[in-house]
Amino acid sequence: TVRAPLPVRVVKTPVIGLTKSADGCVPVNFNLSGNLLNADTAVMNWQWTFSDGRVANGRQVNAMPFATSGVFAASLVATNSSGCKDTATAQLQAFALPVVNAGADKTICQGTGQTITATGASSYSWSPATGLNCTNCAAPVATPAAATTYYVTGRSAQGCIGKDSITISVKYPFEMVHNSGDTLCAGESTQLTASGAAVYAWSPAAGLNATNRAAVQARPSASTNYMLVGTDELGCFKDTAFFPVKVYPIPTVNAGSDVTMNVGQTRTLTPIISADVTAVNWSPTGGIFRTDYPSIDIKPKQTTTYRVEVSNPGGCTATDNLTVQVLCNGANVFIPNTFSPNGDGVNEEFYPRGTGLFRIKSARIYNRWGELVYEKFNVTPNESAQGWNGTYKGQKLAPDVFVYMFEIMCENDEVLVYKGDIALIR
Structure with missing residues (x-):
């Protein structure tokens, strides 16, 4: 076994920390920086990880954005060239903006206050101040003179800001526009109309087809003064109008x-009328020769149906008719049975006479032997100069009895035929 000493190098482990910018309201940007807490000349590798999954490299991270509110973890790992490493962590908090609600728009009566209430924040500021009894409270009383939009800024405990607005409209006094009353005849109707209000109330109800409309049909049985009260939709203000409707009876x-x-006679026609009648009119006017209210004097030439129309001060009318049958008969004609053309100036000519006669279409006189001694056509009646003077061919005839034939047209176009004897006396 061979043993030999080996050199071992011991490298210091890095010690790090990190600093961050202050927590803030969304959207917030964080600035982060890693700090080496012990001296180390080795090359360092810096790596950041965030709890929302994002990563970054480098000793510093600038303007790391957070658009949603919440608490986020930031971890920094520093590794030297020998592979020794240290870790530092921090919490990043993005504060939510307050959801400020000023309420629904409102309409107030002029001169009447209305409380408006903001919610969703810790403190509030209202503008404009006009018409408000406070500007730094949650629920000021608004009494604007005209329609106004108020803006409220709400601040949370963290200092985050939210805004909203509310419009206060103002209802003013009004005047209705309406027609006037009317004058009616019994049984007639009239329309009464108004505008400018939201709610209408008519009284009395008698004779009306409705009591809650802007336009109603009125058919009262007696004179009535209708009253209309109009109100705006909030009941703030009212206006009153009157509609006098005078009802006249139908005259009789x-x-x-x-x-x-x-024909040729005269007659007075006198109608029977009710006491309220102030005017009487007859038609046709032909044959009327004199008017004496309410009567007329007539002398018609033809059979005529007269119509009488009466009216009262309300213009109400009534009519009636009567027919005047015009005759032409023997009562209209007189034919003498003698005449004496002797020059004494009395009863010198023989001719038909009477009333309602238009003309003598033909006049013929014969002697006892049937000889025509006198003939004329289209003679004007009642004129002695047109009659027979007892002569034939310029010679005076002796006393005798003669036969006459007359065709007489009356003023009503009837033709009467007369035949008879006439005695000539000297």
Whole structure:
């Protein structure tokens, strides 16, 4: 056995530490540095590992990012050229941002405060300060004069910041836009309308087809002053409107019974009307020769149906009719049976006369032997100058009895035919 001494070199084990930047709020960047705590001239190898699986080489790591919150472990291994090594560890904490919630947007009545409450942080700061009773509290009372968006900044115990906002709208007094009332006749209806409110309440309900609409149909049986109260959707403010609806009765009229009269005659028509009637109108106007409210005096030439319409101050109307039957008969015509053309100026001519006569279509007179001694056509009635003066061919005829034939047209276009005897007396 041969024994010989061998030299053994003992190398110092490195002793290391590490330093890191302060913990922070996400996203946070850490700066880390390895420190050699004992003197060693050997070449050192530095290797970092992190609990989230990332690795890095080098004595220093700058701006190592952490985007999510949590506690992370950092381990640093330093190895010298002889393979001797040391390990240093540290905890890295990334603080979560507070989830700040200012609540849902709100609408307030003008002049009325509303508490707004922020949650999710340890302390709060509100802006703008206008309308708030405090700006560094969790739940200030907001009383803005106009719509305002408030921003709240919440800070956690670690100093991390979260933000949110809430808008406070303001409901103001309003005025409804509406139509006016109306004047109706009994049984009629009218539409009453309004706008500008969210909720509508009509009263009284009598005669209305609804009481909670912006537009309603009104058919009252008597004059009514309807009231409408409009409210906004929050019940902050109200407006009131009135709709007077005056109801007039339907007037009554009775024109009377139908009438039969002879053409050329006159008749007074007097209707029976209700006390509220203020106007009476008759039609057609033909044949009316005088008006004496509510009556008319008529002298129609033809059979006529008269219509009378009455109205009251509300414009409500009623009508009635009556028919006037116009006749032409013997009551309209007078034909004498004697005449005396002797020059005394009395009863000198023979001619038909009467009322309601339009013309004598034909006039013929014959002697006892059937000889035509007088003939005329389209003679104006009631004119003695158009009559027969008792002559034939310019010669005066002796007293005798003659036969006449007349076709007489009345003013109602009826034609009457008359035949008879006329005695000529000297």
